[in-house]
Structure formats: structure tokens, C-alpha cells
Amino acid sequence: MTITNETNRIADGDRVRTHQAAAPVPFVDFDEPMLERFRAAAAIDDRDNTFFDSTHAELAGAGYYTANLPSAVGGGGLNMLEMGRRQRRLATYAPAPALATCMHLYWTGAAADFHRLGESSLDHVIDGALDGEIYSxxxxxxxxxxxxxxxxxxxxxxxxxxxxxxxxxxxxxxxxxxxxxxxxxxxxxxxxxxxxxxxxxxxxxxxxxxxxxxxxxxxxxxxxxxxxxxxxxxxxxxxxxxxAGSGEDPVTGTAFLWALALVCNVYVGIAERALELAIASLHAKTSIGLGGRTLATSPMLQYQVADMWIALDGVRSSLDMIATDWGDGVAHDPEWELRIVGAKQRTSDMVRFVVDTAMDVAGGSSIRNDNEMSRLLRDSRAAAYHAPAAAIAHTGIGAALLSTEPAGPSR
Missing domain, CATH: 2.40.110.10 (Butyryl-CoA Dehydrogenase, subunit A, domain 2)
Structure with a gap:
């Protein structure tokens, strides 16, 4: 799949779109009370296997579904880096709503990038989102x-x-x-x-x-x-x-980059919350073996906490750099696809490692169904099932670097 900074500038034809939403909902950033409401609702919606209605209503009312549309047409004007960081923060409170909204926001993000380039083929997505349409x-x-x-x-x-x-x-x-x-x-x-x-x-x-x-x-x-x-x-x-079989499509290439960038940030948010909970548990527990001191003073547990942070920060920094480079127009062609696919695989590996380690550090209470850590454990498992799967990612990257077809060497 070809991904370029210029989105390959496909021919515009004679299509011209206008943006006439009567009253776009202004983007209002998260505040702590809002996020705590999301976290409380997330536990109930997970338990009952129900849609996040209350969280969705607040997100819509805060202009979140148009947050990455250009401000000139009534959107929030957030770029990939800014949107990714908000998805990451949302995921530390409500992982499933954060993941689900990615599927709308990657289309609006791609449409915004095309619009900024003067290409109108996805302007109908901008119009629709401003009119309240929800994309999946x-x-x-x-x-x-x-x-x-x-x-x-x-x-x-x-x-x-x-x-x-x-x-x-x-x-x-x-x-x-x-x-x-x-x-x-x-x-x-x-x-x-x-x-x-x-x-x-x-x-x-x-x-x-x-x-x-x-x-x-x-x-x-x-x-x-x-x-x-x-x-x-x-x-x-x-x-x-x-x-069929061609990746030479700027529409899906741009949407693909936005999708993986946002989805990966959701799992970074899950890892951040798991680490936060693990650290809090170590400060809250004392040990007879440590003379009554907290478990935070245990060298082995300190090592595990450091191991989690090192893995998490590497992926977080990588995603921020990809988004920054995309917004700045850095010429990584033709490696854009390799970079985002590699980032997705690192994210999938990292979130499982961090959450599994956090469970070990937090102790037996973390396996209770009413413990937030157990939900993070379950949610983290989903990272592996976003395309491309590990086998496809490794095969594709390896074949690209070796200049062969995935089925074998080119002749």
C-alpha cells in the first residue's frame, strides 16, 4: 500500500464540495471530571456488554467526532500527533470507546489531509461528519x-x-x-x-x-x-x-496510516494505565520481608517497573515521531508503510508485555473481575487482531527489505 506525504494527489476531476454545516459543534478538550465519568461508564458497559451510549453522547457534544477536521470548515483542527495523543489519553480511562472512535476518526483524518492538499475526493466525508454522520x-x-x-x-x-x-x-x-x-x-x-x-x-x-x-x-x-x-x-x-493486490491507492494508503496511528495510541494508553495501576499498588502494599516497607522499595519490582516503562516509552516515542514526520512532510517514501506496520507490531507486543507484567507486579487481586486491571488485560489481547497480523507484518516487511515477493524471490 503506497503511502506518501502528498497522498499521491489523485486527479480531482470536476468534483467540487462545499461545507455548509449550519452550526458545527466546537471541539472542547477533555477535563478530568469528564474522563472519570468515562472510566465509570466503561466498567459498566464492559460488564453488561453494552454500547458506550453516555460516553458517545459526551464525545459528540464536545465535538470529538470532528476534532481532526480542518478548523477552516468547522472542525477542531487537530493533526495526527494531537489526535493520537487524545486517543491515548481517552484509552487510559475508556479503552473500548477510544478504539471504536478510531474507526470514525481515521476517515475524517484522511479526508482532512486530502482537503489540505486541495484534493476534494473525500470532502463528502468532511461534509458528512460536520452534519453528524458517524463513519465505521x-x-x-x-x-x-x-x-x-x-x-x-x-x-x-x-x-x-x-x-x-x-x-x-x-x-x-x-x-x-x-x-x-x-x-x-x-x-x-x-x-x-x-x-x-x-x-x-x-x-x-x-x-x-x-x-x-x-x-x-x-x-x-x-x-x-x-x-x-x-x-x-x-x-x-x-x-x-x-x-486487486495493488497498494497503489492514496485514499486507502492515507486512511491506513491514520487508522494504525490512532489504534496504536489506544493500546499505548492501555499500557500507560496498567503501569500507573501497578505503581500505585506497590506504594499501597507493605512487606514483612522488607521490614514493613512498601513493595515499591523491592529491587526486583523496581526492575519490573523500569522494564515496563522502557518498553512503553519506546513505542510511544516511535508513534509520536511517525505522526510528527507525517505532519511535517518528511520524505520517508517508500518506507511509510514499513514504519507504520512495524509500529503496529511493536505496539501489539509491548502492550501485552506491559499489562502482563503489571498484573504480576500488582498481585493476585488483579485477576478479580471487578478490578480494572483485569479489564485492561482482556482489552490488551485485542491488539494482535488488528490488521496486519504478525505473520503478514513480518512477511511484508521482510519481503520489502529483501526486494522479493512475499511468496518468494522475484525473478
Missing amino acids: SGHAETGNDVPVVLSTTDAEPVDGGYRITGRKLFSSLGPIWTRNGFHSMDSSDPDAPMIIHGFLHRDDPGVTIVENWDTIAMRSSQSHDVVLDSVFVPDERVASVVP
Whole structure:
């Protein structure tokens, strides 16, 4: 997947969009009472496997769903670094809502970047978000371990657009999304299959949301399946059409970078909270073996705390640098994809290590269901299941560095 600072500047054609939201909701940053409400609701929503309604309402009222849109059109004007840090902070209080909102914010972030470049092909996302539309992701599929560039969902070309048939998994914000960014495959020419990237509407005939989200992790994200039965998507809602297997698409390349940058920051937030809880537990407990001193004075536990911080800070710094370089236009081409995929893999490894170690440090009480640490443990497990999976990440990076195809050396 090609990712460049100029977003490859795809041809604009004659499309011109205007932004006429009557009263955009101004962005209001988090305050501590708001975040504590989120944390209290997160525990209840996780226990009951319910959507984060109250947190969503507050986020919407604070302009969070338009926070990374350009301020000139009524958004909050946050760039990738600023948005990522807020997702990280939100995740320390409410991991599942933070993860779920990523699926909206990566589309608005990509649209904002395109808009700043004078490219209007995603301006309809800006318009929609300003009008209160909620975007979700329609990329995960059964039997497809290389999402976005290939698809098990069928796109049948018809007059004026496509008919989409298939099933999408893990579509977060299940109860509230109104727009779904999807991809599917047009195989009408078997010798030249094409990947269609576009946007579904929740009320399109043939769209069925299957409320089947019951997991151990990220429960309140309510990432239900979406069944598509010959759903008509008009040409004006098609963002790009590219050859199957090709990563040469600036729309999905930019969205991919935003998605992984935000998702990774969620898991950094989980690790930060786990470390915070572990440190608090060591200060709260005394030891007979240490002469009544707190466990914070134990050299071995100090070593474990340091080990967690070192792992966490390395990933946190890497993500901040990626976002800073993206915003500053640093020319990492063609390594942008390698950098963000590598960051995702490091994040996945790090959050498991930090949370597992924090559980050890905090002691047996952390396995209780009513202990926040046990929820962080469960939520941290989800990091491994965001694309690309570890095997795909390592194969792709290795093949790129060795100038071979993933299936073997090029000839």
C-alpha cells in the first residue's frame, strides 16, 4: 500500500464540495471530571456488554467526532500527533470507546489531509461528519488475511455504480454508525479483477447489521457484523478503483496510516494505565520481608517497573515521531508503510508485555473481575487482531527489505 506525504494527489476531476454545516459543534478538550465519568461508564458497559451510549453522547457534544477536521470548515483542527495523543489519553480511562472512535476518526483524518492538499475526493466525508454522520470500517472479512488489497466481498458493476454482496466483520460503533467505508472485488474481468473502495449508508436496502458482538475484549465497541445483500452503491460514493493486490491507492494508503496511528495510541494508553495501576499498588502494599516497607522499595519490582516503562516509552516515542514526520512532510517514501506496520507490531507486543507484567507486579487481586486491571488485560489481547497480523507484518516487511515477493524471490 503506497503511502506518501502528498497522498499521491489523485486527479480531482470536476468534483467540487462545499461545507455548509449550519452550526458545527466546537471541539472542547477533555477535563478530568469528564474522563472519570468515562472510566465509570466503561466498567459498566464492559460488564453488561453494552454500547458506550453516555460516553458517545459526551464525545459528540464536545465535538470529538470532528476534532481532526480542518478548523477552516468547522472542525477542531487537530493533526495526527494531537489526535493520537487524545486517543491515548481517552484509552487510559475508556479503552473500548477510544478504539471504536478510531474507526470514525481515521476517515475524517484522511479526508482532512486530502482537503489540505486541495484534493476534494473525500470532502463528502468532511461534509458528512460536520452534519453528524458517524463513519465505521468495513474491511475485515472471513477468509481474507490481506484486507484492503484483496476482498471476499463481491462488487458487481451495474449502471451507475456497483451491487455489493458479502459479509464484513468487526464493524465498530455498530449501534450508531451511519456510513461505512468498505472495499470489495469486481471480478467481472477474471484477468483483471479490481478492488472497489467506497461508502455504504446504513439505510441502504440490503444492509443488515448482525448484533453478534460478545467477546472478552473491547466489549462496548459493539463491533457487529454487517451483511451486504446486493447493496447498490452509486458511482459518486466510490472513492477509488485499483487493481486487486495493488497498494497503489492514496485514499486507502492515507486512511491506513491514520487508522494504525490512532489504534496504536489506544493500546499505548492501555499500557500507560496498567503501569500507573501497578505503581500505585506497590506504594499501597507493605512487606514483612522488607521490614514493613512498601513493595515499591523491592529491587526486583523496581526492575519490573523500569522494564515496563522502557518498553512503553519506546513505542510511544516511535508513534509520536511517525505522526510528527507525517505532519511535517518528511520524505520517508517508500518506507511509510514499513514504519507504520512495524509500529503496529511493536505496539501489539509491548502492550501485552506491559499489562502482563503489571498484573504480576500488582498481585493476585488483579485477576478479580471487578478490578480494572483485569479489564485492561482482556482489552490488551485485542491488539494482535488488528490488521496486519504478525505473520503478514513480518512477511511484508521482510519481503520489502529483501526486494522479493512475499511468496518468494522475484525473478
